[in-house]
Amino acid sequence: MSDISPPRRRPGGRTARVGAAVHEAVRALIEERGRDGFTGRDVAERAGVNEATIYRRWGTLDNLVLDVAVAVAKLNQEQPLPDTGSLRRDLLLWAERMTTELGAPEGLSLLQAAIAARAHTATDSDRARQITDIAAARADLIQQMLDRARTRGEHTPTLSRVLDRLVAPLYLRAIFGYGRTELDLDDILDNTLAE
Amino acid sequence: MSDISPPRRRPGGRTARVGAAVHEAVRALIEERGRDGFTGRDVAERAGVNEATIYRRWGTLDNLVLDVAVAVAKLNQEQPLPDTGSLRRDLLLWAERMTTELGAPEGLSLLQAAIAARAHTATDSDRARQITDIAAARADLIQQMLDRARTRGEHTPTLSRVLDRLVAPLYLRAIFGYGRTELDLDDILDNTLAE
Known part of the structure; x- marks a missing residue:
């Protein structure tokens, strides 16, 4: 045989x-x-x-959906990064792109898969690792924009600050909607880039 | 009959x-x-x-899990709000409580249910409404802490600012973990309360 x-x-x-x-x-x-x-x-x-x-x-169907969501996220990450010569403008374009992705059904599926994998960290490390990889790849893209800005001599915030001040509100609003409040991207960028 | x-x-x-x-x-x-x-x-x-x-x-099982998650969230919301006489201290205690809730399996389930309901807004408005209600109830609690602080004469940020600057990073980290970055609750509170 x-x-x-x-x-x-x-x-x-x-x-x-x-x-x-x-x-x-x-x-x-x-x-x-x-x-x-x-x-x-x-x-x-x-x-x-x-x-x-x-x-x-x-x-399982869950694993299949996670596999698809990861593939879509990787495709999205292959798009060229904004490179306008200004960090503020780069981050604005990037935030608009992310808002669109998160609003799409597949973006929500990736989020669902991420949370499902998170709940399984103890029992299914392979799924958890896929999500960690996606999050790390996304963070790397932001870091590239920051590094380019630093090379140009711009004041640049830390990656952690961009995650907390720019990325986090986009996710929160994608999950829970806007209620009686509004997302003010200008204010969010001011806050992200404050010295 | x-x-x-x-x-x-x-x-x-x-x-x-x-x-x-x-x-x-x-x-x-x-x-x-x-x-x-x-x-x-x-x-x-x-x-x-x-x-x-x-x-x-x-x-469906999904509806049942959403029902349970909503009930748990309502129970959590019935706990007395922190009332220390200082908005910063109130928000710190509240953020620590939320971090614990989000880290628990049921907290993650509520998030999953929220996102699932979000993806179904068009087809299942009842599920979507339950999530909107939970988010609105949570926002009301924050508003109560802000109102008390304003009555005491403290400078108080808007609800929208607290959502974006304090609540959002807690959710982002609950979903994706911390990677190579750390959550700095002191810095986040400084930023939330900045005049």
Whole structure:
């Protein structure tokens, strides 16, 4: 039996095609119905694959959705960073982009997956690590904008300050909405860049 | 058939007892296994009720978990507010309490439920409203602390500023952890209370 090859995972192979079809199906279903509006069977039907294939490869629907959310986040992170020559303008463009991402159904799914993984840190370190990686990659992008500004001789806040003063309010408003208050991005940027 | 009474829902009646047993079971299961670690059948077994009863009353497991999370949040909100005579000290105590709540499995479940409801705003306005109510109740508590401080003659920030500068970083760190950065509550309070 030793001559049976392991499944090939080269790009363009069957495994890759199934992966792409399943990811596409999940993105479409999240868009149409939200994270809780579909089952593994729905994904299988939409992707034209066997439901058992999905569970064999991803284990659970939650893991599959996390996998898709991580892939979307990575794609988003591959967009070129704003580079306007002014840190304030860079951060403004970046904040607007993040607000759009967070408002999209997939952005909310990533957040849900992040929190689910957080609740499982003790039992499922692989999921927790994926989220830590995404958060770290996002922080690296901010650090790149800060480093460029410092090189230009601009006053630059610490990464921690940008997370607390700029990123955090965007997340809070994405989760809970705005209620009777408004997000004032100008005030938030003043506060982030205060010396 | 008109002499058949509707099911009674008085406190201490069967409906209330089932509700209490089911809530207690969900809280225990979240504590032990996290939000994704159990099914409706597990809840039914733990609570000693029929699984069909759960689905008849709550529709889905997600709705049940949201119901429990909202009840826990309401209980937490009934604790007396810090009232030390200093807004800074009040906000510090309140932030420490919130950090503990958010770090507990049920706090994370409420967040997950909030985001899930957010993704469903279009299709399920009842769930969305429950989350809006929780967020509004939380904002009211903060407003009470601010009003008391203003009455004492202290300089007081706006509610919106407290949400963005104090509450938001606590949530961000609860979701994504701390990475290479640290939460500096003193700095955050300085920033929240800056004139």
